[in-house]
Amino acid sequence: MTAKEEKDMVLRRDIAYEYDGSFEGFLCCVYDAFYRREAPAIFAGNAQAFLYETRRVASDERAGKVLDSIREKIGREMVDFLRLCLLTCLPDKEEQMLRLIRMGYQKGAGVLQMLADPCVNALQKAVFALTHEAHQFTGFVRFREAGGALFAIIRPKNQVLSLMEPHFCARFNAESFLIYDKTYKQALVHQPGRTGIFPLEHFELPEAGEEERAYQQLWRLFYQTIEVPGRHNERQRQTLMPKRYWASLTEFETPAGAIPHQVYRAACGSQPPAKQKIAGQKSD
């Protein structure tokens, strides 16, 4: 590397970008970072700027150019991977993604296989956590029926709704349903022939009717009966189904809405928490 090239590689670091959180917005950040030779801290939404100078990056047609360039020089898989990265809850995901793109321009498509690299590794792990969580929610979503439609609330760590959409829309394509993501305040809404994900500030499950309560009771009965007592294994249950999922699972509710004491005590060997904490409205 010549001295001139080395000088060119020096990136300005004491700057922050602010963007709208969309994939297009992020690609525009990439555009700016490359053309201005900057390695910014990037924030989605209207996050507070730190000590750095903050620049607002608009989403515009630059996104398409960056997208074409990445697709051509690094590959289509990189684009798919970056889309997933943006849905994860990794705190510094945008900076890591930018780093990954820089590496990608040097190494090509193989960069995604460099699992020993700290940056690739962090992103691969985060994406695995995202897709794994989305898969788990295909099982752990519990619908409540009211007026012929189905409603559910989830509290995911990652933005899983768009990954869950194909599964639930195929499975319940003739039904009307709504899955509310309480963490990111958005809702997946499906009616036969129409689907979309919309921002939604607040949502509460509708009151359960008689038939709904009967099915919930039957399900709890099944859940409690199916255990083979001679094989009781609390540790394994919690490994496979961590506690954070429990609050929205019908099988842990009583008709009044709380986890039955004996179940909870068996689970954690202590007193159950205060009732309102587990009534399904807990915000972690």
Place this chain on the structure above:
Amino acid sequence: MTIAEKLEILTDAAKYDVACTSSGVDRGGQKGKIGSATAVGICHTFAADGRCISLLKVLLSNACAYDCAYCQNRRSNDIRRASFTPRELADLTIGFYRRNYIEGLFLSSGVLKNPDYTTELMIEALRILREEYGFLGYIHAKAIPGADPALTERLGYLADRMSVNIELPSRGSLQLLAPEKKADQIFSPMEQIRDGMEENRAALVKYRSAPKFVPAGQSTQMIIGASGETDYQILNLSAGLYKKYKLKRVFFSAYIPVVEGKNLPSLDTKPPLLREHRLYQADWLLRFYGFDAGELLSEKTPNFNPYLDPKCNWAVNHMELFPLEINRCPYEMLLRIPGIGVRGAGKIYRARKMSALDFEDLRRMGIVLKRAKFFITCKGKTMPGVDLRPQAVLKSLVSGKEVIPALAPRQLSLFEPSPEDLAKSISGQL
């Protein structure tokens, strides 16, 4: 009798059946219908015993005409009896499925009147689900031994997976404990399902829209610890079953005494959970790691070592093959390193193409080195600080933690070998 009472009785009667997988078939949704299936399977919750619940697992009826000694539903046992009507069962399944409680239905049954009658009721329940409700979710149905082959075939076109329990790991044990079930009665539906699947595959080549027969394959289960077979016999039997009947899975069920019988272990016998665990580990090695049954056990050592998992046990007995260089050894050998699984081997295989890996890289990639460190080198070096003398290796591998208390619910005995003794006895073989 209310639905709730029936559900309780018939769940209780079905819960000792092990299989609850919803895997093996991909089927997208269809317009106006309900349900789909994914090949990886989906767990919807986990019971307090840590087992996955993915299907509504119930019996159609527990009013059984047979009197098998080990079974809690045997005729002579004084318990509450119940039967679902096919429509009750279908309605319950759909009610649960719409709320996303379950992935589908696992339907088994005691022999109500006779095998044909029972199978007809099962067919009717599945017909209502598939035809009236347009249900495309997962269905696992038990074939009832002794039923008319035409009925079993009809069941196979409605279900995704079928299974016939061989119950006990030898003809002798079956004769002793389940005299009304004949071994041939068990194997003939297995053969029928295997042949049906093969014919169906040929038909599907010609006509893409031909109806599918047992698309997710068949499985079986056997009870471990109710009779005297060794692990070697059991493993050989299961390897044979995979081969001969093209099974998708062989399940093992640690025997839990639910009834008293003169030919059975006493009621206070603890289920041999650790033994079951070892058999599953070995089963995995056969199916995904390229091991042969004969490599893991032999006539001379017919049972698994309670202190070492089967792969570790194999490795310490083949120290001449180790250490393996992580950056060069073939994929098949990566799979044979204790502590490295299919996912880990895949990651190493991909990552080492880009750059040579060292121990720090492995750790960052999430490879657990606790056991692997004794069997590998990175860039020609063993891990710093690792004591490779056989005694030390064994002592670390045979840690008491491997015998998880929950898995080995038994009292310590003065006459049982301690982990240290065991280490000595194994190292004697080195």
